[in-house]
Amino acid sequence: MRNAALIWRATGDKKWLKVAHQYLMAWVKEYKPSYDPIDETGFESLIDSYAITKNAMPAEDRKMVESFLKKWGDGYISSIQHADNKKTWINNWQSHRIKIITMIAVAIDDKDLFDKSRYLFTNQLSKNIMGTGEPIDFIQRDALHYVVYDIEPLVQAALAAKRFGENWYLIKGDNGGSVKKALLWLAPYAAGEKRHKEFVHSHAHFDQARAQAGIKGFKGMFNRRTAAKLYWMATGLDNSWRTLAKNLSGKPPVNVSMCGL
Known part of the structure; x- marks a missing residue:
């Protein structure tokens, strides 16, 4: 479509x-x-x-x-x-909710919904990304796979917000966390300068169950190539990520363009 x-x-x-x-x-x-x-x-x-x-x-x-x-x-x-007090209201699940809301707000030119999405985005930065840039999903799951899955929707929301002339890339939460800092935190792993064995210290019991069952992606080293889409999208916010994006994948995915931009 x-x-x-x-x-x-x-x-x-x-x-x-x-x-x-x-x-x-x-x-x-x-x-x-x-x-x-x-x-x-x-x-x-x-x-x-x-x-x-x-x-x-x-x-x-x-x-x-x-x-x-x-x-x-x-x-x-x-x-x-x-919402209740489940972790899914501050981890990658919430990031994906915010992406959907923001994209809808921009697509239908709904200023009120957009204002609400901005508030949620900023609040998510406060709860989800540490001042160092480390996402809470890494703390909970000990997996860079979920770091990518958490940051991607926030980058997509920020790309959509550009349509309304706003720069969410540099917005900071209460503890100083931002999308930029999260990308910087992940970058050494995406570049291959650091390596990480996935899910070893995950707090989610089903991660261990999946690993023991041999489900692909739930054990072994982080595959840095899986961050290619993320960093190609990030070039729409900060072109300095282009070198890393090209290193991960020679060309961007066709769907990098978001919300009709």
């Missing part, structure tokens, strides 16, 4: 606009949000597709999609307002 939207934007070929529109409307008409951010984080492609193609959509369809996205974003806000 998003690839079709990107091809249309690059070529002007309306065949691809039609493909993107058909997929987008099919999802909007049938999907019932679960408000599980891990299951729904992949819907960034739907939100991005709308942001790219909305000005070429029939007015009635555009209204339907905006209503759907608005309800979805507000639903996430409501879920956060009624």
